[in-house]
Amino acid sequence: MANNSPKVALFITCLVDQFYPQVGESVVRILQRAGAIVTFDPAQTCCGQPAFNTGYRDEARDVAIRNLELFEDADYVVAPSGSCSTMFRVFYPELFENEPELLQKAERLRGRFYEFSEFLVKVMKVENVGASFPHRVAYHDSCHLLRELGIESEPRKLIKAVKGLELVDLQDNKVCCGFGGTFSVKFPEVSVAMARDKLRAAADAGAEYLVANDAGCLMHLAGYMHREKLPIQTLHLAELLEKHE
Template sequence: MPQVSLFVTCVVDQVFPRVGLAMADVLERLGYDVDFPEAQTCCGQPAFNSGYRREARDVAKHFLDTFAQADYVVVPSGSCTSMISHHYRELFHKEPDWLERAEALEPRVWEFSKFLTDVAKVEDVGASFGAKVTYHDSCHALRELQIKTPPRRLLSRVRGLELIEMDKAEECCGFGGTFSVKFAGTSGGMAGTKIESILRTGADYVVSIDSSCLMQLQGALLRAGSRVRTLHLAEVLASR
């Protein structure tokens, strides 16, 4: 089996480390040699989205140096994967040497669920999770990476899990990184609309492939007094 290098993202590293551990557990269960490059920091997305392009380039260059030799880079986030696979080209369009390096790495960078279904060629990872679950499509994963089916295929093969689709699965949760800080009122309103859709399903858990969305949704659910909890897809797939 080729070696898989984990890029765990800032949010997972600082707030939800259990997601990174769950992802490693699933990949090792499938027989992959899992590597965690300790020099990793950030993909550069926060700076990029806030307009700090020079700072974003510096961070992106460090990312490219850190993962240059990886067979595969697997990421538990649609937004970070999209940053690397879509926006590094824009960052480095005036630096041909770095652009070449970014384009060389791009085909080896995979969002976690897409890696499982398209590279590992698996849907049943041996997971068991007895609960009702609804799935939230994160914006970058759905709109930039066109990831909609892989997470659902994986969830459908989890023993004991009942997947209930919400009517607003594709609507934004309102997080959007610094958007939720700069436009807190709008962000909160969007989260409220999403929460109403979640509650109508009667699900016990909301699952997604982006921890930043789940952080936004969990906060809104708690403020609403709901017992519904959030889980990353990797956590569900690691359950036995």
């Protein structure tokens, strides 16, 4: 590998680590094929968002400080999640707004932290990763990715480059799926009702697969699909990009 290959420290996220490790494998292989040098520090755990999202700032702060140290020397950090990326990029600086030293670290990390699809398209300049998948696929914009990070076109570029794939539009594609972190267990009925709407939209669009970049949304949607025995399936973007059908 050439000396100028980007060095990428993975932040794999706790959900991918524990529930969707195959997504993590795909992320590593895709980044490596694109020419990045990938490292993974097993000292990492979670970004702290469950606590932050629920109003436990001190607990979130403790977890965040540890992450600031873990990734202090990384050239790039890449996470296969819009929401965890938002935690690092948007909420860490907010957590430390009154602590100049930590704020400076958070700000420095912010500029080097990328969501997976964003990193591929913007930094690696890759859109076609050589996947083929002759199916009807709908893409779900996860809220943090879309509205906190403004990442809308990058995942679509990657999806559209998949050979044989037909990307179908979801009605109300910018409406939340209902996951919302601890919202999903604090307001389970509302959360599930929102999932129902999202999956109805996917069915109406004739999608066979629903793709998203966040394991949280996918776990919530897949959980509803499994309960209701819906014919549609979920895929993380990284999994889709490794399909060869």
